[in-house]
Amino acid sequence: MFILATIFLTLGVFVALLSLFILILGRKSPLIFGKYPCKGLFYQLKYWIALAVLRRLRYRIYQRNEELLSSAPHLATLDRPQALSSDPKSYDVVSFLAANREGQKLLVTLERRRRGVLKAALYLWLPGEGLLCSSRLPDMAHFTTDGNTESSEFRGSGFYIYPEQSMRVWRLQYEGELRRVQTKELLSVKLDLQFSSSAAHFNYNRDLSSALIADSIAREAWNDRFYNMLKNVGHIVEKRTHYEQNGTLAGSVRLGERELKLELRGLRDHSFGTERCLSSINRYVYFALFLDDGSSMVLGNLSQPSFFLSSLKVGYVCSPQGLYQPITRCNFELYSYGEKGTPPRHQNFIVHTSERAYFVQIRVEDSALRYVGGDWESKVYNQFVACTVNGVSGQGLAEYLYRHKGGRPEAVSAQDPEWYQRIKRFERSLSNMEHTPEDDEEFVF
Template sequence: MVVLLILGLVIGALMILVVVALKLLGLKPPLIFEKYPLKGIFYRVKFWLALLVLRRLRYRIYRRNEELLGSSEHLAKVDRPQELSNDPKSYDVVSFMAANKEGHKLMVTLERRRRGVLKAALYLWLPEKGLFSSPNLPDMIFFTTEDGEESHEFQGGGFHVYQEESMKVWRIKYEGVLKSQGDMSEAIPVDLDLRFRSSTVEHFDYNRDLSSSLIADSIAREAWNEKFYSLIRSVNHIVEKRTHYEQNGELSGKIIFQGKDLSLKMLGFRDHSFGTERCLSSINRYVYFALFLDDGSSMVVGNLSQPSFFLSSLKVGYVCSPSGKYQPLTWSNFELYSYGERGIPPQHQNFIVRTEEKEYLIQIEVEGSAVRFVGGDWESKVFNQFVACTVNGVSGQGHAEFLYRNKGGRPEDICSKDPSWYQNIKRFERSLTLLEEEAGDFIF
């Protein structure tokens, strides 16, 4: 009887300790600008717990399935244009960023959505002439099929981007006009034909390869409440619904520009993202740098703020060697609150990042910039910057993106040109959103 009493007291005490521990872990840390959490009093405990869980999850999902995930059959499956599901948020995106030491820079992005909706943008920076862009910008939406039929290619609006060899070669074509930036905007006929080539099938998968330490740091700064634990329980579902990888290589080919041939050869990367868990309306901010150095190496540095996903400040990135080997960043002092928090990106940025092997001092100088709006109702505003950089004394060129929330909506003079079926869908979505306490996710 005494033993049972003692056992009951011990169990009761343990339960109290667990409840107290959960309450303490759920305390809200101090916030900068009411958005970005600092390290709370229990940061270290939460960091090591998060790191342990992340490593176990990654082993179960990726490490023990390396043979399958690295097979040519699996890579061919994820590399081709994806079949869009019936999920209203289904998406498939392919993007390219590239630059060379002469200062030429190119950015192309195409996002396939249901019913033949294509969101596309092209920027070309020529050091002797300035910036040129696809004529629809700052709007990105094209309608590529009749009456909202489904599309199965990255094609429309003069663009055609397609795979020639799985995980090795992609072709980028654009035939149309590019408009010059500035007071005297001019439409210039352009015929672009480029190939992206990677010497290896190696790639950086954000779900698999992003530093566990960076993710654990972001998670450890958050309040661990019931919503957080619910998210952890559904992590397998989230991983299955979101794929994002990048592959570095060389972008080369020819552009017929103003009737003259312009040959380009640049370092670059290809980004492929697809799934159903990509909602811009829930992103507070992000900043993203893609830098291509004169020694043949490249690097990506970013910071994403998505508080609804318990990632108020998630640092991301990697360094890619000239031979195509990837090293994830393990630390960065690039904080969103220090760079452009008021809605205007800075013209100069200096910050430090580290991998397990090396520390990098990055210095950025902006040469030009442009604005585009993304989302079916312009939920976000993106500043695309075209930059020169120095990394540990090595010169380079590259791109930066600063994304902000945008509440102005898509202007009526643009919406009025949309097909009637699309206008009806958007009106229906807005009526649903007005019935909810918080804005819902737009289908497009």
């Protein structure tokens, strides 16, 4: 009996201590502006736990499968336009960001969605001339089919982007109109560029610094919702693929009767999956900087509290030889830069990799606003910048995303195809709990 009592007492103490431990880890840290958690009392303990779990998870998903993941057939499958699934949130996005030492800058992004919907933006910044953009901006929605068929390419509304050689060469073409942002003048444009790269790709799920992710997770409250998310993290990772590859963009652009040759250094971004819910993102900031010594730097900070990432820093430094060094820490905090809704014109911050520190200075030369999401859930300020990193000059681009509650204006949505307007009415009826079974659509966008 004494032994049995001792066992029950020990178990009771263990359960009590475990409950206390879980309660402590579930405590909320103080929040800056009610959004961004500080390092709590048990931050360091949570950090080391998170780091150990992340390293184990990455080993299980990536490192022990490296031979398969780096094989030519797998990379070819990864790099081509993806078949959109039946999930209404299915997406496939390709983007190019590039600049040169003369100050010319280019941003192109195409996002494929169900039923042939294409979200597109093109910006071209020329020194002495200013900014040109695709004529439909700040709205990005284009419709490439009749709504009954799916697209299989990054193609439509004058755009055509496609791989010529997997993970090596992509072609970027556009024929249509660009608008001078300052004067509203429309110019006929024909753009034909080739992106080429001998560098590897930086996979955000695999290559992002575990220290950055552990830092973000350690600041959060480890409550029941957090543990439920952990149980499904493998499934969540499978739903999101995002990689970038550094390279060069070269070719020509005809503006009216004038033809320019472009030679730019830049990156190609490819993202696809089913978890791209802009309505859950509080803010993000993203920098892509291309330096005169041939190196480049990408830095971002994402705030998505519903996914237990209230302030997740991401990024890397890429050498002139195409080798990536993940950023391990940075003092760029969202609450210090444009928290009230207006992006700053100057930014200074320090970035660290495992090898060295970088002092980054940024000056904005021009900016433009566009809206993203089916109902303009977010707005993005695209900035075209000059920079200095450890004394080395460069050029680049930046994005500041904020929540937008104004909706998509009637004057814009009235131009949409009838089938798309019908879908949006159906979505609103769901939100207002007004729909009836006979009104059901097969697809919710």
